[in-house]
Amino acid sequence: xxxxxxxxxxxxxxxxxxxxxxxxxxxxxxxxxxxxxxxxxxxxxxxxxxxxxxxxxxxxxxxxxxxxxxxxxxxxxxxxxxxxxxxxxxxxxxxxxxxxxxxxxxxxxxxxxxxxxxxxxxxxxxxxxxxxxxxxxxxxxxxxxxxxxxxxxxxxxxxxxxxxxxxxxxxxxxxxxxxx
Amino acid sequence: xxxxxxxxxxxxxxxxxxxxxxxxxxxxxxxxxxxxxxxxxxxxxxxxxxxxxxxxxxxxxxxxxxxxxxxxxxxxxxxxxxxxxxxxxxxxxxxxxxxxxxxxxxxxxxxxxxxxxxxxxxxxxxxxxxxxxxxxxxxxxxxxxxxxxxxxxxxxxxxxxxxxxxxxxxxxxxxxxxxxxxxxxxxxxxxxxxxxxxxxxxxxxxxxxxxxxxxxxxxxxxxxxxxxxxxxxxxxxxxxxxxxxxxxxxxxxxxxxxxxxxxxxxxxxxxxxxxxxxxxxxxxxxxxxxxxxxxxxxxxxxxxxxxxxxxxxxxxxxxxxxxxxxxxxxxxxxxxxxxxxxxxxxxxxxxxxxxxxxxxxxxxxxxxxxxxxxxxxxxxxxxxxxxxxxxxxxxxxxxxxxxxxxxxxxxxxxxxxxxxxxxxxxxxxxxxxxxxxxxxxxxxxxxxxxxxxxxxxxxxxxxxxxxxxxxxxxxxxxxxxxxxxxxxxxxxxxxxxxxxxxxxxxxxxxxxxxxxxxxxxxxxxxxxxxxxxxxxxxxxxxxxxxxxxxxxxxxxxxxxxxxxxxxxxxxxxxxxxxxxxxxxxxxxxxxxxxxxxxxxxxxxxxxxxxxxxxxxxxxxxxxxxxxxxxxxxxxxxxxxxxxxxxxxxxxxxxx
Numbered sequence: 001x002x003x004x005x006x007x008x009x010x011x012x013x014x015x016x017x018x019x020x021x022x023x024x025x026x027x028x029x030x031x032x033x034x035x036x037x038x039x040x041x042x043x044x045x046x047x048x049x050x051x052x053x054x055x056x057x058x059x060x061x062x063x064x065x066x067x068x069x070x071x072x073x074x075x076x077x078x079x080x081x082x083x084x085x086x087x088x089x090x091x092x093x094x095x096x097x098x099x100x101x102x103x104x105x106x107x108x109x110x111x112x113x114x115x116x117x118x119x120x121x122x123x124x125x126x127x128x129x130x131x132x133x134x135x136x137x138x139x140x141x142x143x144x145x146x147x148x149x150x151x152x153x154x155x156x157x158x159x160x161x162x163x164x165x166x167x168x169x170x171x172x173x174x175x176x177x178x179x180x
Numbered sequence: 181x182x183x184x185x186x187x188x189x190x191x192x193x194x195x196x197x198x199x200x201x202x203x204x205x206x207x208x209x210x211x212x213x214x215x216x217x218x219x220x221x222x223x224x225x226x227x228x229x230x231x232x233x234x235x236x237x238x239x240x241x242x243x244x245x246x247x248x249x250x251x252x253x254x255x256x257x258x259x260x261x262x263x264x265x266x267x268x269x270x271x272x273x274x275x276x277x278x279x280x281x282x283x284x285x286x287x288x289x290x291x292x293x294x295x296x297x298x299x300x301x302x303x304x305x306x307x308x309x310x311x312x313x314x315x316x317x318x319x320x321x322x323x324x325x326x327x328x329x330x331x332x333x334x335x336x337x338x339x340x341x342x343x344x345x346x347x348x349x350x351x352x353x354x355x356x357x358x359x360x361x362x363x364x365x366x367x368x369x370x371x372x373x374x375x376x377x378x379x380x381x382x383x384x385x386x387x388x389x390x391x392x393x394x395x396x397x398x399x400x401x402x403x404x405x406x407x408x409x410x411x412x413x414x415x416x417x418x419x420x421x422x423x424x425x426x427x428x429x430x431x432x433x434x435x436x437x438x439x440x441x442x443x444x445x446x447x448x449x450x451x452x453x454x455x456x457x458x459x460x461x462x463x464x465x466x467x468x469x470x471x472x473x474x475x476x477x478x479x480x481x482x483x484x485x486x487x488x489x490x491x492x493x494x495x496x497x498x499x500x501x502x503x504x505x506x507x508x509x510x511x512x513x514x515x516x517x518x519x520x521x522x523x524x525x526x527x528x529x530x531x532x533x534x535x536x537x538x539x540x541x542x543x544x545x546x547x548x549x550x551x552x553x554x555x556x557x558x559x560x561x562x563x564x565x566x567x568x569x570x571x572x573x574x575x576x577x578x579x580x581x582x583x584x585x586x587x588x589x590x591x592x593x594x595x596x597x598x599x600x601x602x603x604x605x606x607x608x609x610x611x612x613x614x615x616x617x618x619x620x621x622x623x624x625x626x627x628x629x630x631x632x633x634x635x636x637x638x639x640x641x642x643x644x645x646x647x648x649x650x651x652x653x654x655x656x657x658x659x660x661x662x663x664x665x666x667x668x669x670x671x672x673x674x675x676x677x678x679x680x681x682x683x684x685x686x687x688x689x690x691x692x693x694x695x696x697x698x699x700x701x702x703x704x705x706x707x708x709x710x711x712x713x714x715x716x717x718x719x720x721x722x723x724x725x726x727x728x729x730x731x732x733x734x735x736x737x738x739x740x741x742x743x744x745x746x747x748x749x750x751x752x753x754x755x756x757x758x759x760x761x762x763x764x765x766x767x768x769x770x771x772x773x774x775x776x777x778x779x780x781x782x783x784x785x786x787x788x789x790x791x792x793x794x795x796x797x798x799x800x801x802x803x804x805x806x807x808x809x810x811x812x813x814x815x816x817x818x819x820x821x822x823x824x825x826x827x828x829x830x831x832x833x834x835x
Contacts, residue, residue, distance in 0.1 A: 003513050006457060007506035010464075013550075014503065017495050020553045074566040076422050102568045109692045110416070113771040113784055114754060128568070138565060 041068075041143065041151050042133035049100050049108060049122035056123050058149055065152075065175060066095040067168075068143040069119070069159075070131065072103045073111035075139040081158035082115050088164055089118035093172050094144070098122040101131055101139050144168070146175050183248050183327040186236035190327075193229035193280075194317040196222045200310030204303035208375075216299055219306035220291045226313060227284035234281045237268055237326055247333035250274060250326045256337040258720035258748055266350035267340040273326035275353060279470065280316050282354070282361045287313070290365060290390075301383065304372035305365075312364055315497045323490045342721075342745070342753040348408040356401030356428055360466040362394020363431060366438060367463035370456040371505060374512040384446045384455065389811035391442060392666075395435040396807025402428050403800035411758055416690070416767050416788050418796055421570040426549040427469025430542045434462040437538035439807075440531045448520050448593055450528065453513045454535070460509060464502040465542065472549070520594065525601075527591040530584050541577045545570065582635055582678065585671060586642020589664075590649075604645055612638040623687060632682025632792075639675030643668050662813035670806025677799025683792035694774060696782040704789035706766065707731045713770070713779050721745045723755070724779050726770045728787075730759065742770040742785075765790040 045057040069085065071078040089096050098119035100108045105124055112122075125131050134143065144153035153171035155163060200222035207215025237250075241264040246252040254267045254274070269275040287309040294302040320326070343349070369387040373379035405425065410418040419425065438458040445455040522528040547554075551565045586608050590600050616634040623629035647668060650659045660668075689704045697712035711727040723743040730737045740757035747753065759766040771784030 003453075004510040006460075007503065007510050010502055010506050014495065014499050016550070016553060017498075020491075072566065074420065074568075102566070106690045106692075107417075110690070110786055113692055113786055114769070116772070 037151055037154060039151060041145050041149050042130075044130045044133065046099075046123040046125050046130055049098070049105060049124040052105070052124070056121065061097070061145075062149050063147055064095060065144070065146045065172075066097045067092065067172075068097045068099050068145055070099045070101050070134075070136055070139050070141040070143075072101045072139045073107040074103065075101075077158045078140045079115065081140050081160070082118075084159050084161055084164060086116050086118040088159075089120075092169075093176060095120045099131075100124040100126075101136065102126065102128040142168075144171055144175065182236055183240060183245070183329065186233040186240075187321075187325065187327045189229040189233040189236070190317060190321055193226045193233070194314065194321060196226040196229065197310050197313040197317055200226060201307050201314050202310075204307040204310075205375075208300045208304050208307070213299065216303035219303045219310070223284075223287045223291045223306055223310065226310075227288045230277075230281050230284050230317075233327075234268070234277055237274060237277060238265060241265065241267055244337075246335070246337050247329055247331070248326075249328045249330040252330050252334055252337040254338065254340050256339055256720070256748060259340060260719045262350065263340055263345050266344065269353045270340045270344050273320065273324045275357075276316065276320045276324055277326055278354060279357050279361065280313065280320065282357045283309070283313055283316065283364060286358075286361055286365060290368075297383070297386065301372055301376060304375050305368045308368035308371045309364060312368075312501070315501065319493055319497065323493050339720075339747055339749040339751065342747040342751045343412065345720075345747075345753075346408060346412050348404055348411065352401060352404040352408060355397055355404060359394050359396075359398025359401050359435075360428070360431060360470060362390065362397060363435060363438075363459075363463040363466050365390040365394065366442075366459040367505075370459035371508065374456065374505075374508050377512060379445075379452050379456065381446055381449050384442055384452075385816060388439075388442050388446060389813070389816045391435065391439055392807045392811035395432070395439055396804045396811070398428065398432050398435060399800055399804040399807060402432060403797050403804065406800070407797050410793075411756060413754070416688075416756075416769070416786075416790065418793065421548070421567050423472060423549050426545050427472055430469060430545050430549075431462050431465040433538045433542040433545070434458055434465055437535040437542075438462050439810075441535055444528055444531055448522070448528065450520055450522065451532075453509075456513060457509060458535075458539075460502070460505045461539075461542075464498075464505070465546075467498060467501060522593070523595040525591070525596045525598065527588060527593050527596065530588045530591055533584060534581050534588075537577050537581050541574060544573050544577065582639065582674070585639060585674065586645070589646045589667065604642065607645060608638050608641040611641045623683075626686040628682045628686035632679045632686070635682070636675045636679035639678070640672060643672050643675070661815065663810050663815060666806040666808070666810030666813070668806075669809055670803045673799045673802025673804075673806060675799070676795050676802055680792050680795025680797075680799055684790050684796065687791040688793070689789050691787045692771075693785055693787065694782055695785050697780070699782075701785075701787060703787050704764075704791075705732055706737065706789055708766075708768070708785075708787050710783070710785065713773070713783055715779070716743070718745070721747045721753075724770065724773070726768070726783060726785065728757070728768045728785070730766055738766060740766065740768045742768045744770045760794060762794060763791060765793045 041058060043058045045055050048054045048056060071082075085096065096119050098117075098121070100122060103124070103126065105126070108124065128136075140158050142155045142159060143151055146152050152175050153168070155168065159168060200219055203215045203222075204219040207213065207218070237248075239245075240248050240251050241255055242261060244251070244255070244257060250271065250273050251267075254270050255264050259267065267274070269278040287306065290309065291306055294305065297305075366387055369383060369390075370379075373383065402425075405428065406418045409420065409425075410416065438455070441451055441455045441458050444451045548565050548569050586604055587601055590596070590604055612634045615637040616630045619633035620630050623633075647660075650664070691701060691703050693701050695701060695710040697710055700707050700709045702708075707730065709729045709731070711729055713724050713726040716723050716725045723745040725741050725743045728740045728742065730740065738759040740759055742757040743755035745753045745755055754769055756767060756769040765788070767788040767790055769786040771786060773779050774782040774784065
């Protein structure tokens with residue numbers, strides 16, 4: 001029986017791959033519900049990436065809406081998303097806040113130097129502790145948070161031009177229209 | 181017209197591969213020598229046709245035949261000829277063709293050198309190689325044709341991915357594939373053994389140099405890839421745990437286990453089932469890696485959506501090859517089991533622990549690599565776990581390997597003696613601790629660096645002690661047979677590698693700075709002076725090139741020229757400048773100009789000193805040399821002939 005184990009294990013893997021193919025042809029791989037949606041974002045207090053002595057808390061950011069973009073230098077999909085964010089940042093309509101996730105500050109800075117820095121503000125969560133409160137599964141993820149600190153939209157995975165046009169911009173527009 | 185000839189050649193190669201894969205198997209089953217004899221000529225013919233197709237693709241690139249879609253996508257009129265050849269394997273279709281070509285080279289070599297093996301066994305081995313080729317040829321013909329036409333023909337093509345326009349990158353894929361594909365030989369041996377229901381020790385001995393050579397090539401490929409990532413990606417890292425790297429690393433780990441398991445099976449006859457399983461895994465992971473990377477299922481979200489046929493084909497092929505092999509293993513493995521028992525304290529035990537660690541590490545890497553896919557399945561979204569996961573688990577798994585490594589050669593097969601081990605433990609241990617204490621003063625007590633020095637001394641002293649023991653106890657001329665010299669080299673390489681990793685990671689100094697021309701930045705014990713930037717051009721790119729002069733205590737060390745290149749089609753590529761040295765690298769990457777309009781002004785720069793970083797690749801090269809040296813051992817050749825002759829006699833008496 002235990003000689004069959006490698007075979008069974010492999011078949012589970014095949015099932016996973018088969019599922020992956022089926023899933024990708026049927027679903028938008030980036031659509032996913034979040035328990036935080038339309039609930040207040042968790043309170044946090046994190047150091048700035050470039051001035052670690054200063055911390056930024058949730059309260060500091062209240063009053064104007066922002067897009068919180070979770071990224072890391074080690075994350076490949078973040079490199080895919082980065083040019084899109086860079087091009088879109090000036091016309092986004094909300095402040096773009098970079099949330100550097102489980103990253104060595106030096107690596108993050110180097111990565112930003114090489115790829116460009118579209119962020120109006122950068123905070124660093126080196127341990128990933130605060131990300132747990134946000135329910136971050138991994139990088140990249142993006143949270144649209146309104147002036148009252150409520151999560152209005154969440155996107156998991158890279159923001160592609162398609163996602164930007166059909167999901168993110170409409171979500172921002174809807175939010176801005178409701179509370180000018 | 182010519183590209184169509186290439187396609188025709190591929191179709192003919194597929195037909196020959198079918199003949200090579202099916203007829204000898206029937207022959208071996210039925211005892212029909214005529215059918216078995218098909219294997220060698222079919223393999224040669226297939227290789228000729230594939231080489232012909234490959235030649236035609238090279239020709240199309242050299243002659244700018246942009247009517248071929250693949251050529252138009254990956255080259256242009258300005259691309260130098262050497263990169264046009266490299267462009268042949270610069271994207272999916274062509275690299276698949278290279279894969280098949282290399283598989284054919286291995287098969288032809290196998291056909292030529294296997295004359296002395298029993299006919300039944302050799303024809304089964306060649307048939308398995310043929311079946312693998314069938315899968316790949318069908319894949320390229322039905323889903324990834326490199327000869328597809330583009331109408332109307334464009335006047336000029338796009339460009340080869342600029343990331344690949346680097347001397348290191350031109351030879352990296354062929355070397356890496358030679359390693360990947362080389363594991364198919366051990367795989368074919370295992371399957372042939374399972375089919376025949378027996379696995380002679382003599383055949384394992386015969387397969388060993390093949391595995392060693394494949395593994396050594398894979399090592400070289402990975403080292404080249406790592407060096408290239410370091411020099412080319414512009415931020416000084418040498419390993420990123422990305423899916424492409426992991427795809428080559430998993431078969432490497434399992435191959436490492438396989439090399440050691442084969443040694444046990446050959447010398448003691450035990451662990452046959454495990455050796456077979458590892459042979460299957462090593463090649464399966466090569467397949468899985470090649471396909472995962474090439475199908476883009478992991479790196480790009482939309483790969484399957486764009487061409488679901490490829491994904492389905494890959495999955496079907498993997499299921500047949502790997503699932504079929506594992507099912508065969510489940511049914512037949514009990515019949516090939518056997519061998520001598522061993523005590524708890526023996527060389528077998530130590531090798532087994534190492535094997536287990538390599539296998540678990542490979543599984544850990546596989547899980548981490550597939551995590552985005554698992555994320556999809558569990559409805560968590562496509563996410564990557566990244567270095568925090570790998571960087572924690574991998575060293576943890578390798579720690580027992582490093583601790584046990586010096587003891588391996590001292591232990592005897594079957595049983596070991598403990599006084600000898602205590603002596604090794606004492607000598608290597610005291611040396612390691614002493615050096616660590618001394619080193620602590622030089623590295624400001626950085627734990628990683630101290631651990632690096634300790635591991636280096638621990639492993640080196642272990643290797644030296646064994647070398648001295650052989651020198652004392654064995655008469656001249658037989659002291660260091662190639663197999664043993666290879667082992668010692670490779671083990672020494674492990675020490676050098678670990679020292680390189682730990683020392684460079686803890687002692688590197690990085691600085692991201694804004695520098696105006698003339699400004700100086702002090703890093704480590706070096707002064708970096710920025711002497712401004714200017715425009716420069718290459719054959720198919722324009723670049724902003726910075727000049728950085730490095731001095732130490734006022735004495736000039738190096739003048740470095742980091743570049744930010746813009747290729748013809750607008751792709752931007754950072755070209756870092758590296759001043760290499762045995763004990764330290766100086767590394768400069770050009771960031772962005774502070775004022776986009778004025779390149780003669782201030783720039784953002786990234787400066788590093790990286791002590792001992794070169795030891796990482798040095799260790800890898802030593803491991804590779806070890807693999808090749810082992811494979812060159814005369815024992816694998818001389819005894820092989822004798823043993824196989826015995827087998828033949830046996831076979832004839834049986835018949």
